[in-house]
Amino acid sequence: xxxxxxxxxxxxxxxxxxxxxxxxxxxxxxxxxxxxxxxxxxxxxxxxxxxxxxxxxxxxxxxxxxxxxxxxxxxxxxxxxxxxxxxxxxxxxxxxxxxxxxxxxxxxxxxxxxxxxxxxxxxxxxxxxxxxxxxxxxxxxxxxxxxxxxxxxxxxxxxxxxxxxxxxxxxxxxxxxxxxxxxxxxxxxxxxxxxxxxxxxxxxxxxxxxxxxxxxxxxxxxxxxxxxxxxxxxxxxxxxxxxxxxxxxxxxxxxxxxxxxxxxxxxxxxxxxxxxxxxxxxxxxxxxxxxxxxxxxxxxxxxxxxxxxxxxxx
Amino acid sequence: xxxxxxxxxxxxxxxxxxxxxxxxxxxxxxxxxxxxxxxxxxxxxxxxxxxxxxxxxxxxxxxxxxxxxxxxxxxxxxxxxxxxxxxxxxxxxxxxxxxxxxxxxxxxxxxxxxxxxxxxxxxxxxxxxxxxxxxxxxxxxxxxxxxxxxxxxxxxxxxxxxxxxxxxxxxxxxxxxxxxxxxxxxxxxxxxxxxxxxxxxxxxxxxxxxxxxxxxxxxxxxxxxxxxxxxxxxxxxxxxxxxxxxxxxxxxxxxxxxxxxxxxxxxxxxxxxxxxxxxxxxxxxxxxxxxxxxxxxxxxxxxxxxxxxxxxxxxxxxxxxxxxxxxxxxxxxxx
Numbered sequence: 001x002x003x004x005x006x007x008x009x010x011x012x013x014x015x016x017x018x019x020x021x022x023x024x025x026x027x028x029x030x031x032x033x034x035x036x037x038x039x040x041x042x043x044x045x046x047x048x049x050x051x052x053x054x055x056x057x058x059x060x061x062x063x064x065x066x067x068x069x070x071x072x073x074x075x076x077x078x079x080x081x082x083x084x085x086x087x088x089x090x091x092x093x094x095x096x097x098x099x100x101x102x103x104x105x106x107x108x109x110x111x112x113x114x115x116x117x118x119x120x121x122x123x124x125x126x127x128x129x130x131x132x133x134x135x136x137x138x139x140x141x142x143x144x145x146x147x148x149x150x151x152x153x154x155x156x157x158x159x160x161x162x163x164x165x166x167x168x169x170x171x172x173x174x175x176x177x178x179x180x181x182x183x184x185x186x187x188x189x190x191x192x193x194x195x196x197x198x199x200x201x202x203x204x205x206x207x208x209x210x211x212x213x214x215x216x217x218x219x220x221x222x223x224x225x226x227x228x229x230x231x232x233x234x235x236x237x238x239x240x241x242x243x244x245x246x247x248x249x250x251x252x253x254x255x256x257x258x259x260x261x262x263x264x265x266x267x268x269x270x271x272x273x274x275x276x277x278x279x280x281x282x283x284x285x286x287x288x289x290x291x292x293x294x295x296x297x298x299x300x301x302x303x304x305x306x307x308x309x310x311x312x313x314x
Numbered sequence: 315x316x317x318x319x320x321x322x323x324x325x326x327x328x329x330x331x332x333x334x335x336x337x338x339x340x341x342x343x344x345x346x347x348x349x350x351x352x353x354x355x356x357x358x359x360x361x362x363x364x365x366x367x368x369x370x371x372x373x374x375x376x377x378x379x380x381x382x383x384x385x386x387x388x389x390x391x392x393x394x395x396x397x398x399x400x401x402x403x404x405x406x407x408x409x410x411x412x413x414x415x416x417x418x419x420x421x422x423x424x425x426x427x428x429x430x431x432x433x434x435x436x437x438x439x440x441x442x443x444x445x446x447x448x449x450x451x452x453x454x455x456x457x458x459x460x461x462x463x464x465x466x467x468x469x470x471x472x473x474x475x476x477x478x479x480x481x482x483x484x485x486x487x488x489x490x491x492x493x494x495x496x497x498x499x500x501x502x503x504x505x506x507x508x509x510x511x512x513x514x515x516x517x518x519x520x521x522x523x524x525x526x527x528x529x530x531x532x533x534x535x536x537x538x539x540x541x542x543x544x545x546x547x548x549x550x551x552x553x554x555x556x557x558x559x560x561x562x563x564x565x566x567x568x569x570x571x572x573x574x575x576x577x578x579x580x581x582x583x584x585x586x587x588x589x590x591x592x593x594x595x596x597x598x599x600x601x602x603x604x605x606x607x608x609x610x611x612x613x614x615x616x617x618x619x620x621x622x623x624x625x626x627x628x629x630x631x632x633x634x635x636x637x638x639x640x641x642x643x644x645x646x647x648x649x
Contacts, residue, residue, distance in 0.1 A: 075407070075442070076407065076408050076409040076443070077409050077442065077443055077467070078409060078443070078466045078467050083409075142408060149375075149376075149379075149404070149408075150403055150404070150407050150408060152403075153399050153400075153403045156372055156399075156400060156403055156404050157372075158372070159368070159369045159370075159371070159372020159373055159375070159376070159400070159404070160372045160373075160375045160376040160379070160404055161376060162369070162372065162373050162376060163372060163373035163374060163375055163376020163377040163378075163379070163380070163384075164376040164377075164379060164380055165376070166361075166373065166376070166377060167376060167377045167379075167380030167381070167382055168380065170382070171380075189368070190368040190369055190372070190400070193364075193366035193368055193369035194369045194372065196364065196366065196369075197363055197364065197366065197369050197370075197373065200364070201361065
């Protein structure tokens with residue numbers, strides 16, 4: 001198993017994070033071409049956020065799991081001692097280490113791709129993607145690599161993360177809990193219940209990164225249900241809120257790096273572009289949620305684009 | 315026969331004293347769910363989550379994943395209906411040891427349709443990993459926490475509050491997946507749960523005096539539902555089985571018994587007393603039990619139809635065997 005080690009506060013090079021983020025985009029594009037379908041725009045919007053979390057913010061130990069993901073071991077139950085979660089890919093649980101809670105699990109392909117780039121998953125891990133009996137599921141669940149909770153019913157992870165953060169505070173642990181969320185989840189009432197509770201109970205060992213790509217399944221968010229002004233709303237709920245360029249690793253990491261104990265949740269609203277790095281995608285707007293190519297011509301266009309991106313990366 | 319004032323309130327304080335891993339989460343119904351004593355005794359282990367049940371379920375799940383044992387205290391309707399998806403996905407799917415303590419079962423409240431949990435057992439039964447316990451008296455209330463705590467996974471407890479009758483010997487605690495056999499009999503068997511057990515005891519006592527050979531079991535574990543003593547009693551009931559529950563006849567005890575009988579090939583009649591696929595409304599417990607056929611007389615009528623025809627028993631006859639456990643309906647409930 002490759003050593004990744006504890007990386008936080010190590011002043012990572014923004015260039016390294018950018019490079020990893022671009023590799024994630026290429027891998028997701030490649031997968032989308034090979035499978036004729038994928039959550040491609042989510043990779044474009046979130047690649048730097050997730051890469052910055054893993055490389056520049058979270059204090060994580062080495063992966064505890066095999067490079068080739070274990071097959072599904074059955075649903076959790078009292079009769080199934082073999083059930084497991086994918087949290088081990090984020091390192092061991094220890095009082096001083098951070099935890100990662102992945103909420104919009106439709107982004108699973110992006111997270112798997114990042115874990116591959118980081119050496120926490122093997123290079124062929126996506127071969128098992130969406131295959132019967134695999135944990136590398138289309139929409140991740142708690143057994144999927146890098147996942148710790150079952151979050152596919154959106155907006156449930158923030159509350160579970162709040163409970164984990166509260167438990168860690170009760171035990172006096174110094175590690176923090178980081179949550180990755182999508183902006184669409186701020187349409188769910190539970191999200192606001194959770195922020196009220198986090199603020200009321202002064203839970204400061206939790207930080208939430210929001211991929212604000214302004215897109216959701218039906219199309220642009222403002223054509224579905226508005227959530228703005230998100231920063232003001234969250235501040236009114238008692239959170240410490242930063243709005244940053246979601247493609248700038250230094251801007252993303254800065255709010256998290258302050259030392260000292262916090263007594264309220266930290267939120268970083270990462271304003272992102274769902275077509276970042278793949279200009280071609282803009283032709284498909286406003287429907288960007290799930291990309292499936294329609295013609296041989298479109299396939300050829302994106303294959304050429306992938307080749308170009310690969311050459312640029314060399 | 316005695317009754318006990320607020321047995322859960324005192325029991326929870328004593329029971330939790332030596333269990334620092336036990337937490338209580340409440341959604342603005344702390345005194346109403348008799349958790350105020352715990353709150354005052356162990357403020358560092360009590361968490362007020364506000365009127366926000368969906369989030370409360372998620373917090374409980376997170377705490378349980380970290381090794382704590384959260385005891386959710388709120389009304390049963392607000393555990394089973396509003397945050398159903400959160401209970402299913404955040405708690406039941408991962409088989410987390412969250413204990414859901416639901417108050418105001420069925421028509422025990424004058425609070426009306428919004429506060430009356432008539433479908434809670436049905437909703438919790440369909441969730442894989444969920445176990446269901448229901449209390450019928452003060453002894454059940456005082457022993458159910460031990461039973462719940464020993465279960466590896468989520469537990470839904472249908473709890474009683476306020477003045478609760480003591481029907482069963484204090485030294486005979488509720489046992490997981492084991493009905494209390496209250497009387498033996500082979501003409502018919504009555505299976506009752508919760509507050510219906512006291513009514514059933516009155517009715518079975520009265521009909522036994524008229525010569526009927528009726529068995530009676532008090533069921534406190536509704537899931538799993540594979541207690542051998544229940545199966546044996548059903549198999550030995552020559553002319554029929556009657557279930558009696560403070561719940562819709564769809565999805566609760568009556569359905570569980572029907573499924574068991576069908577699967578075991580037991581071909582006898584089944585009469586299901588309970589809410590007949592109907593909502594209820596706000597009124598006193600005694601009034602509603604009579605209106606919806608959950609009282610002793612309803613059981614007498616069912617036994618008559620199953621076994622004998624009219625026995626000529628009147629309300630006064632039943633009053634004569636009144637167990638005198640419910641001195642008055644709790645009028646001072648906080649809703």
